[in-house]
Amino acid sequence: xxxxxxxxxxxxxxxxxxxxxxxxxxxxxxxxxxxxxxxxxxxxxxxxxxxxxxxxxxxxxxxxxxxxxxxxxxxxxxxxxxxxxxxxxxxxxxxxxxxxxxxxxxxxxxxxxxxxxxxxxxxxxxxxxxxxxxxxxxxxxxxxxxxxxxxxxxxxxxxxxxxxxxxxxxxxxxxxxxxxxxxxxxxxxxxxxxxxxxxxxxxxxxxxxxxxxxxxxxxxxxxxxxxxxxxxxxxxxxxxxxxxxxxxxxxxxxxxxxxxxxxxxxxxxxxxxxxxxxxxxxxxxxxxxxxxxxxxxxxxxxxxxxxxxxxxxxxxxxxxxxxxxxxxxxxxxxxxxxxxxxxxxxxxxxxxxxxxxxxxxxxxxxxxxxxxxxxxxxxxxxxxxxxxxxxxxxxxxxxxxxxxxx
Numbered sequence: 492x493x494x495x496x497x498x499x500x501x502x503x504x505x506x507x508x509x510x511x512x513x514x515x516x517x518x519x520x521x522x523x524x525x526x527x528x529x530x531x532x533x534x535x536x537x538x539x540x541x542x543x544x545x546x547x548x549x550x551x552x553x554x555x556x557x558x559x560x561x562x563x564x565x566x567x568x569x570x571x572x573x574x575x576x577x578x579x580x581x582x583x584x585x586x587x588x589x590x591x592x593x594x595x596x597x598x599x600x601x602x603x604x605x606x607x608x609x610x611x612x613x614x615x616x617x618x619x620x621x622x623x624x625x626x627x628x629x630x631x632x633x634x635x636x637x638x639x640x641x642x643x644x645x646x647x648x649x650x651x652x653x654x655x656x657x658x659x660x661x662x663x664x665x666x667x668x669x670x671x672x673x674x675x676x677x678x679x680x681x682x683x684x685x686x687x688x689x690x691x692x693x694x695x696x697x698x699x700x701x702x703x704x705x706x707x708x709x710x711x712x713x714x715x716x717x718x719x720x721x722x723x724x725x726x727x728x729x730x731x732x733x734x735x736x737x738x739x740x741x742x743x744x745x746x747x748x749x750x751x752x753x754x755x756x757x758x759x760x761x762x763x764x765x766x767x768x769x770x771x772x773x774x775x776x777x778x779x780x781x782x783x784x785x786x787x788x789x790x791x792x793x794x795x796x797x798x799x800x801x802x803x804x805x806x807x808x809x810x811x812x813x814x815x816x817x818x819x820x821x822x823x824x825x826x827x828x829x830x831x832x833x834x835x836x837x838x839x840x841x842x843x844x845x846x847x848x849x850x851x852x853x854x855x856x857x858x859x860x861x862x863x864x865x866x867x868x869x870x871x872x873x874x875x876x877x878x879x880x881x882x883x884x885x886x887x888x889x890x891x892x893x894x895x896x897x
Contacts, residue, residue, distance in 0.1 A: 501588045507660045508587050511595075514657060515583035518602075518650040522576045525643040530569040532636035537562050539629045554626050561619055564710065568612065568780045571706045578698045579605065585694065590665045593687040597695070599658040602651035608783065609644030615779050616640055682805045686742060689798045693735050696795060699788040700760060701731040707767055707781065720766060727763040730756065738799060745806040750799060757796040764789050 502508055540559045543549045579601055586594035616637045623630050708724045734756045741750040768785045771778040 498588050501590060502584075504587075504590075505664060507657055507664060511654070511657045511661060512583060512587060514650060514654060515580050515598075518647070518654075519576050519580045521646055522605075522643060523573055525639055525646070526569055526573050526576070529636045529639050529643070530566060530573075532632045532639065533562055533565050533569065536623075536630070536632035536636070540623070543626070543628055551626055554622075555628075558619065558623050558626065560714075561622075563714075564778055564781075565615075565619075567706055567710045571703060571780075571784075572608065572612070574702055574706070575605065575608075575698060578702065582694060587661075591687060591691070592662050592665045593684070594691050594694070595658045595661045595665065597691055599651070599655040601695075602647070602654045604787070606644060606647040606651045608780070609640065609647050611779055611783055613637060613640040613644055679809055682808065685798065685801050685805065689742060689795075689802050690739065692791060692795050692798060693738055695791060696731070696735055699784065699791050701728065701735075703781075703784050703788060704728040704731065704763065704767070711770070720770075723766065724763065727759060731760070738795075741799075742802050743811075745811050747803060747806060750803045750806075754796050754799050754803075757792050757799075760792050761789065764792065 502512060537559065540555055540562065544552060544555045544559065549555065579598065582594065582601070583598055585591075586598055616633065620630050620633050620637060623633065704724065705728055708721070708728050711724065712721050734753060737749055738753040740746075741753055764785050768782065768789075771781045771785065
């Protein structure tokens with residue numbers, strides 16, 4: 492079970508990885524509990540509206556219908572927010588396991604967005620409480636739900652602030668990973684960073700392009716039935732995941748044709764979001780939550796196309812061996828000097844050497860760090876260039892220069 496062992500090792504890499512994931516899990520548990528309670532209160536709030544709509548003597552049937560439609564939408568917001576939090580938890584584990592510095596910072600930003608969404612929900616609830624109060628109907632469930640939303644938003648803001656601090660600590664720690672993968676070549680480092688941005692935005696689009704579209708499609712189909720918009724939304728939503736997989740495969744194979752297809756599909760998604768936006772901007776009943784989600788989706792879709800194009804421009808320039816997965820994964824053998832070229836004899840002591848190799852016992856003994864595996868922060872603070880410069884081998888001294896340069 493090499494992958495499981497890798498996951499366990501990465502999760503326990505340092506106290507910051509453990510704190511980060513513990514915070515993510517705790518946030519998920521609290522938010523799911525609170526959002527589930529809000530969903531329950533919204534279900535309860537529909538009962539007096541349903542009764543009033545069925546009553547022949549109730550005067551404002553149109554007002555009740557509008558309020559019922561809005562509460563139905565709010566229920567889908569609650570479900571989408573729960574899915575969003577589960578997706579964010581997965582992204583947190585993925586960022587730690589892959590030690591992706593870009594992803595770690597993005598998670599802090601996403602937590603901030605999560606707090607903003609909570610504010611939008613609370614503000615929208617206040618608006619509809621006033622609306623239903625004017626209909627002279629019971630609003631006790633809605634007011635309870637509003638209080639829970641305020642508590643949830645407060646918790647999310649606190650978690651977002653703490654998550655940003657821990658993310659910065661992890662960003663500093665995971666800087667080693669770039670050397671492990673690609674060495675000292677600055678051009679390759681820039682290309683690899685662009686690749687990281689591309690992979691990250693594909694993962695973000697799992698929610699903003701696929702899950703959000705799926706939730707909207709379900710509520711639209713239940714309300715409007717079979718129409719041409721339903722067919723169009725269904726087709727585009729069904730193609731999102733295959734398109735994301737195609738985009739990831741395109742950078743692995745460096746296929747310009749499939750990447751062009753992927754970029755073209757982003758244009759189709761823009762029209763898809765445009766249709767959703769036109770349906771959420773309704774007189775006296777703007778769907779603020781989904782307007783926010785759709786605009787995020789539009790911005791991310793444009794960014795996806797731009798970053799995909801930047802990746803495509805770098806095809807054939809040396810990044811391919813570093814971005815493979817599974818059976819296609821390539822390991823670059825040989826140690827690298829300060830010019831980015833491999834040493835002629837294959838590295839220190841005739842074998843490839845990577846910065847993370849200092850974690851094995853043989854290298855630790857040479858650096859007088861036998862106990863360091865249990866203290867990763869102390870290990871990362873060691874001046875490896877100075878230690879290597881003290882060795883007798885000229886080859887090792889050359890490698891020390893490479894570390895010092897970086």
